[in-house]
Amino acid sequence: MSRPTSPRDIELLSAHLDGQLTPGDAEALLARLEHEPELTAAFKQLQRTRSLLRRAPQRRVPRSFMLTAKMAGERARGGLGAWSGFNFASALAALALILVLVTDFSYNGMPTLGAGAAEPQEPMLMMAEAPVEESYSESNSADAANAVGAAESQLTEEAQGNAESDTRIMEDPLANQPVMKEAEAPTLAQWIAMNARTLEALLVSLAIIAGLLAWHHRRR
Amino acid sequence: MSEAVNEAALIQAAQAGDLDAFNRLVISYQALAYNVAYRLVSDDAIAQDATQDAFISAYRNLDRFKGGSFKAWLLRIVTNGCYDELRRQKRRPQLPLEPLTPDGEDAPDQAWMADPGESPEELAERVELNTAIQRCLNQLDEEFRAAVVMIDVQGMEYGEVAEIMKRPLGTVKSRLARARGRMQDCLRGFAELLPDKFRLSGEESP
Numbered sequence: 001m002s003r004p005t006s007p008r009d010i011e012l013l014s015a016h017l018d019g020q021l022t023p024g025d026a027e028a029l030l031a032r033l034e035h036e037p038e039l040t041a042a043f044k045q046l047q048r049t050r051s052l053l054r055r056a057p058q059r060r061v062p063r064s065f066m067l068t069a070k071m072a073g074e075r076a077r078g079g080l081g082a083w084s085g086f087n088f089a090s091a092l093a094a095l096a097l098i099l100v101l102v103t104d105f106s107y108n109g110m111p112t113l114g115a116g117a118a119e120p121q122e123p124m125l126m127m128a129e130a131p132v133e134e135s136y137s138e139s140n141s142a143d144a145a146n147a148v149g150a151a152e153s154q155l156t157e158e159a160q161g162n163a164e165s166d167t168r169i170m171e172d173p174l175a176n177q178p179v180m181k182e183a184e185a186p187t188l189a190q191w192i193a194m195n196a197r198t199l200e201a202l203l204v205s206l207a208i209i210a211g212l213l214a215w216h217h218r219r220r
Numbered sequence: 221m222s223e224a225v226n227e228a229a230l231i232q233a234a235q236a237g238d239l240d241a242f243n244r245l246v247i248s249y250q251a252l253a254y255n256v257a258y259r260l261v262s263d264d265a266i267a268q269d270a271t272q273d274a275f276i277s278a279y280r281n282l283d284r285f286k287g288g289s290f291k292a293w294l295l296r297i298v299t300n301g302c303y304d305e306l307r308r309q310k311r312r313p314q315l316p317l318e319p320l321t322p323d324g325e326d327a328p329d330q331a332w333m334a335d336p337g338e339s340p341e342e343l344a345e346r347v348e349l350n351t352a353i354q355r356c357l358n359q360l361d362e363e364f365r366a367a368v369v370m371i372d373v374q375g376m377e378y379g380e381v382a383e384i385m386k387r388p389l390g391t392v393k394s395r396l397a398r399a400r401g402r403m404q405d406c407l408r409g410f411a412e413l414l415p416d417k418f419r420l421s422g423e424e425s426p
Binding site for chain 1: 239242243246247250251253254255258259264268271272275276279346349350353368371372373375378393394396397398400401403404407
């Protein structure tokens with residue numbers, strides 16, 4: 001019994017027309033075509049439609065589409081030139097923005113810009129001093145207790161010496177820190193710290209200019 | 221094989237900035253690109269612009285071509301440009317610039333089809349056929365139209381078209397089948413206008 005051609009059958013017939021069915025599917029379809037006259041009629045119609053479409057006249061090319069040197073030049077300027085300009089402006093804007101943010105974070109994260117290098121060291125120095133006092137008070141009490149014997153006072157002196165050396169040990173890494181900072185980046189850091197506000201304003205201006213430049217390129 | 225090697229060499233030279241090499245590629249593909257564009261947008265001027273823009277875009281973006289079928293890569297640029305144009309037309313419908321016949325029909329543009337050695341009757345037949353096919357194509361959605369244009373009208377391979385359309389092979393097959401079915405129905409409507417040999421009747425044809 002033949003049945004109306006379904007979209008699935010049309011798809012099968014269309015693929016069969018172009019030899020796009022698997023051997024198994026093609027065999028099954030051929031068997032059906034032998035017994036289903038409507039399917040055969042649909043196949044022939046489709047075949048004729050495709051044949052008609054293949055006879056659609058080709059339009060002659062009305063002109064040459066070769067690129068002229070001017071077009072190629074426009075590519076260099078209008079294409080790559082504009083894009084590189086645009087990309088450069090975007091990159092500049094992004095860089096300036098990052099620098100502004102980094103500057104802002106670095107210096108605003110630390111209370112002030114000018115004194116920023118010195119201030120954070122104070123609590124650290126205080127922390128370093130605290131154990132020194134303790135060791136001195138310990139050594140003073142040791143002095144009072146050891147008034148009886150020289151041997152004992154010798155021990156106290158040793159203890160004092162140890163305490164002082166301990167203090168030096170504890171002081172050294174912390175006390176050396178600002179010295180190390182100054183030694184590593186003395187002038188540049190100070191200069192940046194002193195001119196941070198100006199630099200920030202400059203970078204913001206640069207970001208705005210670069211952003212405007214990028215926007216201008218995009219609009220073009 | 222040697223053509224493929226030659227094309228690869230031209231592409232490489234063009235990527236290095238050799239405009240002459242690129243123009244040799246243009247010569248190879250301009251007829252196909254223009255015909256595909258024309259069948260998709262159904263307007264000569266727009267098809268010319270789309271083709272030229274596609275070649276300029278291809279030249280500009282040649283660095284992005286990383287191998288494979290240059291033809292497919294180029295035609296993807298052409299078809300994308302045409303889709304953009306079709307969408308623009310949908311947003312801003314315009315009156316056709318082509319002259320109309322006194323009865324309001326589009327005047328058949330015969331000059332481009334004139335083929336020396338062809339009789340006036342044959343030319344008339346081809347013009348009728350062309351008009352019928354184009355009108356039926358215009359009724360299809362853009363991707364269905366593209367499938368029919370590239371596979372049936374231009375005789376391209378399924379695989380190439382799948383690459384151009386960036387669709388799986390199965391999708392291309394099914395779109396082509398449905399598009400053929402619609403073209404068949406539409407062309408039947410032109411039965412009276414087409415010469416006998418082009419008619420699609422309801423009966424079986426040899």
